[in-house]
Amino acid sequence: MQNTTSMASAPLIALVAGEDSGDQLGADLILALRRRYPDARFVGIGGARMLAQGFESWYDIRELSVMGFAEVLRHLPRLLRLRKDVTAQLLAARPDIVVGIDAPDFNLGVERKLKAAGLRTVHYVSPSVWAWREKRAEKIGQSADRVLCLFPMEPPIYQKHGVDARFVGHPLADRFPLVADRAAARDALGLPQDAPVLAVLPGSRPSEIDRLGTIFLDAAARVAASMPQVRIVVPAANPAVHARLTQLLSSFAVPGATAPLLVDGHSHEAMLAADTVLLASGTATLEAMLAKRPMVVGYRVAPTSYRIARALKMLKTDVYALPNILARACGLGNRLLAPEFMQDDCTADNLARATLDLLGDSERRGGIVAAFEYLHQALRGGLEGHAADHAAEAIAELIPSLPSEVTTR
Structure with a gap:
């Protein structure tokens, strides 16, 4: 009996989550990805729920919990330093894929630099392009190789701007x-x-x-x-x-x-x-x-x-x-x-x-x-299964398969 296992079965996956809702999305995503990659290592920024799934968090998720123009401006110097440090760590680690979970003001800047450096990037939870400046969709495409959308009306907006976007269902609907x-x-x-x-x-x-x-x-x-x-x-x-x-x-x-x-x-x-x-x-x-x-x-x-x-x-x-x-x-x-x-x-x-x-x-x-x-x-959206599983599938499609394989008998 022959069992062929790609070395990509143990990828390094980076997740950067902001806010409590992002922590929940990240934890569900880790569970779904582990079903595909049992030996995967998950690193980046996450909260208690992600940590409970074996995630290695480099920073406290609460450092990203800032809302509103006035609030962001007050914390801007600290956030810019954090973004620079996270970007440097990710460039050094060279993960197989980087998934920014929500927190677009922080994550899209990180993703843009990583994508320019040749890393695969995904943004999970589309910013509200249907409410705030639709033309942002094109810029988001400069940051993310794929955008995972929670609402069915979002992918057509991205498609108009030539951006790969996929509706994966809303986790709350589950x-x-x-x-x-x-x-x-x-x-x-x-x-x-x-x-x-x-x-x-x-x-x-x-x-x-x-x-x-x-x-x-x-x-x-x-x-x-x-x-x-x-x-x-x-x-x-x-x-x-x-x-x-x-x-x-x-x-x-x-x-x-x-x-x-x-x-x-x-x-x-x-x-x-x-x-x-x-x-x-x-x-x-x-x-x-x-x-x-x-x-x-x-x-x-x-x-x-x-x-x-x-x-x-x-x-x-x-x-x-x-x-x-x-x-x-x-x-x-x-x-x-x-x-x-x-x-x-x-x-x-x-x-x-x-x-x-x-x-x-x-x-x-x-x-x-x-x-x-x-x-x-x-x-x-008529999708079978849970939103996290659809998100994991969309992410797994972008994780590169390494050419060498380990074959055992």
Whole structure:
């Protein structure tokens, strides 16, 4: 019996992840790649989940966790030094392939230099070219040999600019069932089955709670004042967010209403348990959509960041929440599935009125749920298996096979 094994079966694979979401993507990707390359070595920048899969992290992932123009500018010298150091290490290590996971402001610069030096590069999670300056797609192609896209409308944009891009499915679409179990989620959180439930998620970072927490909890208080039977659940993403929310909730007092339930984590359960979700714009809106929960979306960025984006006319869309963007891209028309209030429109009064409208209209909520079920299927794209497996396949195609082979009998 003959067994032929390519030396490429033990490649050196570099991953550079930013943010907690990138760490989760990286961990799932490592698992999928190990099924193809059991002896592969994974190095670069990652977090706790990637480390648990045997990843060798050269730097702390938290060094990349910076958002917004103003925030990035404040940390720019440190980020530039880090990018230079990471690039030098990767050039010295000469991995078989380099995968930048999200964090485009950091990763695309690294990838560009590595690609110019002859290394194979992949960018996993396309920047929002459908919202911010579509012409960036061509520049992204100068950094990445292949772009892995989470949304089905993204590859055609890259193709217009001659860039190799592949839709691999959205990992979150694998984590939510097509039919949600509201009763089980309410039992898990100790919420009654017969009361309206509102989940409130003002953000997952302390800076977001500082900017949005008071507005969102004020809106929730107004909802409770008009609908005393409503139960409010507020999941805290981490201890720092929990501490800030505890302080804000200490002044929450609505006669006749039940005090909000503050829980550690369990954001998915809170969404699944809710009739309506009031939340900050971002990935959480996609999670609420996959939980099939009608939502009201609000957000404010740092004023400097907002002024710069407006002055430079960087936005090419007039909607912000991902469910609304996906609905348009997937042919569901221009109506807003999720009412959204951005910047100066993000007020407690606006959020409360929109939330009460949704809570009081079961027929409208039913239509939104049906649309969200359709969009969930679209994010799977008819692909068999999990998104991480499709991403691993797209990456493996670019890992060079070495000419020499080891043959054993």
